[in-house]
Amino acid sequence: MARxxxxxxxxxxxxxxxxxxxxxxxxxxSGYRPGADGKTVPQDIIRQFTCSYDGEQVFAAxxxxxxxxxxxxxxxxxxxxxxxxxxxxAGDNGFTQTERMALTILP
Amino acid sequence: xxxxxAGLVVVxxxxxxxxxxxxxxxxxxxxxxxxxxxxESTRAMQRDDTQNPAMLWVANGEAAWHTGAKKSCTACHGxxxxxxxxVAARFPAFDKSAGKVITLGQRIEQCRVGKQGMPPSKPExxxxxxxxxxxxxxxRGMPVAPPRDAPxxxxxxxxxxxxxxxxxxxxxxxxxxxxxxxxxxxxxxxxPQGHANAYPIYRLEWQGMGSLQRRLRNCMTGVRxxxxxxxxxxxxxxxxxxxxxxxxxxMESPGVRP
Numbered sequence: 001m002a003r004x005x006x007x008x009x010x011x012x013x014x015x016x017x018x019x020x021x022x023x024x025x026x027x028x029x030s031g032y033r034p035g036a037d038g039k040t041v042p043q044d045i046i047r048q049f050t051c052s053y054d055g056e057q058v059f060a061a062x063x064x065x066x067x068x069x070x071x072x073x074x075x076x077x078x079x080x081x082x083x084x085x086x087x088x089x090a091g092d093n094g095f096t097q098t099e100r101m102a103l104t105i106l107p
Numbered sequence: 108x109x110x111x112x113a114g115l116v117v118v119x120x121x122x123x124x125x126x127x128x129x130x131x132x133x134x135x136x137x138x139x140x141x142x143x144x145x146x147e148s149t150r151a152m153q154r155d156d157t158q159n160p161a162m163l164w165v166a167n168g169e170a171a172w173h174t175g176a177k178k179s180c181t182a183c184h185g186x187x188x189x190x191x192x193x194v195a196a197r198f199p200a201f202d203k204s205a206g207k208v209i210t211l212g213q214r215i216e217q218c219r220v221g222k223q224g225m226p227p228s229k230p231e232x233x234x235x236x237x238x239x240x241x242x243x244x245x246x247r248g249m250p251v252a253p254p255r256d257a258p259x260x261x262x263x264x265x266x267x268x269x270x271x272x273x274x275x276x277x278x279x280x281x282x283x284x285x286x287x288x289x290x291x292x293x294x295x296x297x298x299p300q301g302h303a304n305a306y307p308i309y310r311l312e313w314q315g316m317g318s319l320q321r322r323l324r325n326c327m328t329g330v331r332x333x334x335x336x337x338x339x340x341x342x343x344x345x346x347x348x349x350x351x352x353x354x355x356x357x358m359e360s361p362g363v364r365p
Contacts, residue, residue, distance in 0.1 A: 003166050007157035025163045028314075069314035070160045 002026055004099050006087055011104045012079035020051065020059075021074045024089055024097065030065035046091035049073055053103075054083035063091070081105055138356060141299040144290070145365055149311070153363035161240055161309040161361035164233070164316045168241025171234060175223040180238075183222070187245055195243040196251050196358050199347045201258035208262040208343055212239055212318060230337035236316045239307050243360035251304050251358060253350035266348025269341055275332030281345075296365070302353040303346065305362025312365065319346055 004024040012018050024046070031043025043065060051059040058077045077085075082105045090096045142150055152158045172180045172187050184190045198211040205217065215238050219225045228235040253259065270281045284293065285301030292298070306319040313321075320342050327334045335341050 003163045005157075005162055005166060021157045023158075023160060023163060068311070070163060072158065072160065 002089075002095075002097055004087070004089070004097060006099050006101055008085070008101055008103070010102070011106050014080060014105050016079045017076050018079050018103075019074060019076050020085070021072070022049070022051075022087055022099075023070065023072045025070050026089070026091070026095075028063075028065075028067055028069045028071060032065065044092045044095075046071060046089045046095065048088075048090050050088050050090075051075070051077070052086045052088075053077060054081060054085075079103060079105060138302065138353070139289075139300055140302055140304055140356060140359060141364060142305065142359060142362065144297045144299045145363075149363055149365055153305075153359065159309065159361070159363055161307070161316060161363065164237045164240040164307075164309075165244050165361060167233070167237035168239070171238050172241060175219075175225065177222065177224040179223075180218070183218075187241065191242045191245040193246050193249050193252070195239075195246040195360060196249050197254055199259065199262065199343055199350060200254045201256050201262075208259050208347055210320070210338070210343060210346055211242065212320075213338060215239060215242070231318060231321055233316070236307050236318065239318065240316065240361040243307060243358070246358045247360055249358050250355045251350060251353045253347065253354055259347055260351075262344045262347040263351045264348075266344035266346070266351075269345050270348055270352075274327065275330035277330040279330045281326070301349070302356055303349040304353045304356045305359035305364070307360065308362045308364045310364045316361070319349070 002025045004022070006020065006022045008020040009018050026046050027044060028046065029041050029044040031040070031045075033041050035041045045065055045067070046063045049061045049063065049071075050057055059075045061073055061075075063071060083103060085101045085103055087099045087101070088096065089098075142153060145153075152160075156162055169187075175182070180187070195211055198214065199208050201207070202209045202214065202217070205213070209217075212235055215235060216228060219235075219238075220227050253263065273280045273283075281301060284298050289298050289300045303319050303322075306322070307316050308322070309316050310322075320337055323342055323345055324334045324337075
């Protein structure tokens with residue numbers, strides 16, 4: 001398991017726009033770089049990041065070889081109901097990781 | 108006549124009392140952290156823990172603090188936020204059991220290998236940098252406070268000489284860039300004053316975490332000098348001098364640098 005850090009408010013008012021910041025440790029090896037032995041290091045990147053809010057996808061991003069290691073993704077969503085936000089990173093070599101954060105709607 | 112003399116004495120006293128203070132503060136004002144030379148977005152990255160990629164290492168370090176083969180760091184040192192407060196600001200320091208001046212990384216290794224029964228780490232290993240980042244974080248905002256005991260001072264004194272010594276094919280010393288030409292450009296980058304108050308750092312160029320020694324060895328490669336191996340005495344002496352040179356400056360660890 002790679003280390004992933006997700007920052008977002010724990011609570012929000014209904015209809016409030018909240019910012020979510022997701023950071024994950026990943027080498028994002030581009031596939032174009034020569035290694036110490038002179039041979040090209042095979043590509044190893046995260047290809048897709050998705051965020052679903054209570055089962056519904058609210059954000060997705062495609063990642064490419066030019067993106068730096070330990071990608072940081074910040075985005076916004078509207079808080080509508082109390083529920084779980086699920087963040088999934090998926091990529092080469094079967095890499096997949098999911099983090100969950102709870103969001104409570106204040107009356 | 109008497110009154111005039113007394114007046115002179117008063118003026119002289121007032122002058123002598125005031126004179127050193129501005130001189131000292133202006134000398135202090137000349138020192139700038141490396142972060143002062145960065146762009147605003149990079150500064151924001153260091154300032155904001157939710158953006159700082161070094162926090163990935165800090166999180167790993169915090170997890171490692173509570174585990175260990177024989178016993179955890181917590182078993183001896185307790186809560187790191189209390190016991191490790193200010194510790195990183197006091198390294199390199201003379202260590203009795205080692206009989207020499209050691210860095211924070213070496214001190215962690217002493218515990219890991221000696222007390223926790225773990226295999227020795229490779230230089231710049233992620234697990235070592237993680238613990239180092241977590242421990243250094245506890246000193247954030249505190250002044251750099253190198254110890255003034257004789258062995259550490261002697262190491263710093265050797266480091267001072269090394270700092271001024273020309274090395275490599277380019278025949279450059281640290282001082283020529285970081286004392287004489289700071290603020291000017293070296294290729295596309297601004298030369299900072301070379302204060303080590305934010306290590307270990309997440310360097311965007313490295314796309315990862317690195318120690319002060321990695322940075323020092325980087326510069327030595329840059330001037331095409333023979334690069335000493337990790338934890339070589341020269342590097343530790345240089346670290347000791349850099350700590351003394353940055354004494355009183357605010358710790359920013361774990362920092363972000365371009």
